[in-house]
Amino acid sequence: MISFELNGDKVTYEGDPNMPLLWYVRDELNLTGSKFGCGVGMCGACTMHLNGQPVRSCSTPMAAANGARVTTIEGLNSEAAVAIQQAWQKLDVVQCGYCQSGQVMSATALLENNKQPNDQDIDMAMQGNICRCATYHRIRAAIHEASDTLAKEVS
């Protein structure tokens, strides 16, 4: 049996341990914010946090979640997450929006680890997330915006 914490709740699973975390969360728990984009960890639309680190849930088997703390976009509530989502709305980052859950998850993980990233840090952290609408320009700006917000809250 596989058991772990998902968005603060304990969940248990007894099916195929190879099933990707993405499909468990979407199809069995009905949390649909994380998206399917490529199935091979190349686009980032499925990004979740596993013990605070961003992972591609489409290629993370259920076995890897055992004993872990998993957060999806539905469970985001950290200070960094709030700043990121507010900045996303303030700058109207989204277009089609399909990749944006994954973008927000990666950006939040970045700010949780590095409160004042420069452009290079952003490029490094966000390179795994494809956006076909190419909202990259605003993603970069919104991460800086959120970083500024966090800095103001501290001071």
Add this chain to the structure above:
Amino acid sequence: MKMAQAQNDNSVVATPELSRRQFLKVSAISGVGFSIGLSFSHAASAEAQQPSAMGHFIKIAKDNSITVVIKHLDKGQGVTTGLTAIVAEEMNADWAQMRWEFAPADAQRYNNLFWGPYQGTGGSTSIANSWMQLRQAGAAAKAMLIAAAAKQWAVAESEVVAENGQLTAAGRKATYGDMAEAAALIAPPEKPTLKTPEEFTLVGKSVPRIDSKEKSTGKANYTIDVRLPGMLVAAIARPDKFGATLKSVNSDKARAVAGVESVITTPRGVAVIAKNHWAARQGKQALTIEWDDSQAETRSSTQLWSDFKALAETDGAVARNDGDFAKAIAEAAQTVELEFEFPYLSHATMEPMNCVVDLQKDACHIYTGSQIPGIDQYVASQVTGLPVEKVFVHTQFAGGSFGRRAVPDSDFVMDAVVIAKAINGAAPICMQWSREDDIKAGRYRPMAFHKFRAAIDQQNGISGWHHRIVSQSILRGTPFEGLITGPLDFAIAEGGANLPYQIPNFKFDGHEAKAGVPVLWWRSVGHSHNAYATEVFFDEVAHAAGQDPAALRQQLLKEHPRHLAVLNKVLAESNWGSALPAGTGLGVAVHESFASFVAQVAQVKVNDDKSYQVEKVWCAVDCGVAVTPDVIVAQMEGGIGYGLSAILGEAITLDGGKVVQNNFYDYTPLRINQMPDIKVFIMPSDVAPTGVGEPGTPPIGPAVANAIRSVTGKAVTKLPIGNRLV
């Protein structure tokens, strides 16, 4: 499949020249039969269960919310915001009270006014064709609310003020919602008074995007998120070559996969139906299939290029012929020649194509993001045997489209409906393609081969220009074939045959090459390669003539003030002509598409190891009245990113008829580290609005190539460029 042909003069999927005159004419026609389309509803959600009973364009509820019915698909381009803003403007509504919902498939009420009898989204027409229609609807609604208040309060209509969703007069006050029922009894005005541009408070002022919150928090619903009771998931194994058919299948292993319910063969492939996505995907992988290739396209890309190039040696169908090109060449001081190769491109939307179908005994419900819902409705009707009016399309947000969700034969919707029919509607079906299915399914931006020859006269002017193209027709053989008026599919010629530069002897001809690879409109359609080829060749000619490419453009665009204005704007903003660091260059391109005008300057740094970086882009756009300026800026940024993505790293190639690429590791879109800094300038205008979804894409490729040329002296004629220059 036969559908009535649309009228050519006002049915525009992607015609190169949608003139202002045409726009005004179409608007006037729509004005004659203007119906206000109001329904005052207490329970919009209950109505949504019965699409045919839905209100027309505007619903005002008792809680004072105003819902705008959006007849176009929002695939990221922001029409939900733009169309809602137009209504809110004319109604003097408060932005906070505005809501929106997608219209059902109903071409009677929700046709694209530029497409005649069809409902649809494409050709960057959503704002343009809705502009007067929704202004009139909003203005009429406001007039009816005012008339109702005047009647109830026994005051003159002129005394009633409608502001911020409130009606006031002589000390009385009511919300629009309070007055909605009474207003519904008022006869709609025949010619509602529209606001003047000076009175606009929302249009041109950048309202916030109406879908930002739900899309930033994971709450927005797409087709993949549709949940219906008892729904099963289907994965479909499609032929590995275009035109191949099923020979035999062994599904024993697939049936043994836990969660797989059934395996069915359809004319379109083998479908695995399962309890969830994982089981369906596992089941599909376990299939052993033999395909019959006897009718399939089996050529490789190298062979296709040879065939295209051989065709280019012969005269094509002439789309434009001014003056005497042969004479210009005979008298030329020098001639310039260049050839270009453009690969097939996949749309590669983030959400791979999908469709949910709930086939019931007397109705078929389709849940998907569709650019042309009427076609999907028709196709589903043909497959299920149900009358068209019993097919209901429930439009969902599309996770990108760029043209992919406007398919003349409804390929992915057909997959889903065929499966639903095969199981007799035993359960609702979510048909989901894998990324690999999506990449390999065809409907590509066509391959194109361009061949140029120009004559330069004794005065170093361009005296002759011959542009020949070989590409596949997008429209031929589809229900849209009737839109082709000349000898050559305009989707091949657009942006090339109507080159604006003043050149006395000009010839454009082309061939519609035949290949078994299905092709489709891809963000900006023919402009995507014609802008590149013409603007890069222009620089080649300018350099041969010893002229500055920007100055020569200015000189030859004197008769085209809108081209010239956007060009001059980006030249000024980018400090064209000023000194740059070694290895860094600027390139410029200007292009009209979908009746909007865009110029871009790109700054590119070329390194010693032939790697390069696109550092900055300046973009000026003239799209008439800027309804929602920040959405326009976003579409320019996105259009630039999409075009850049293609020229840097995208290509679909064939090996023995099989698509070589699989997923994002070998079909490689732009990533954040490749995105330049972009500055967008919107030209002030009082001309009726035109589109912005596509026009940002065509100029970026040539601007970048011309910047590279300014450093290396060599034109980039083969795409994609790749990580290093050759």
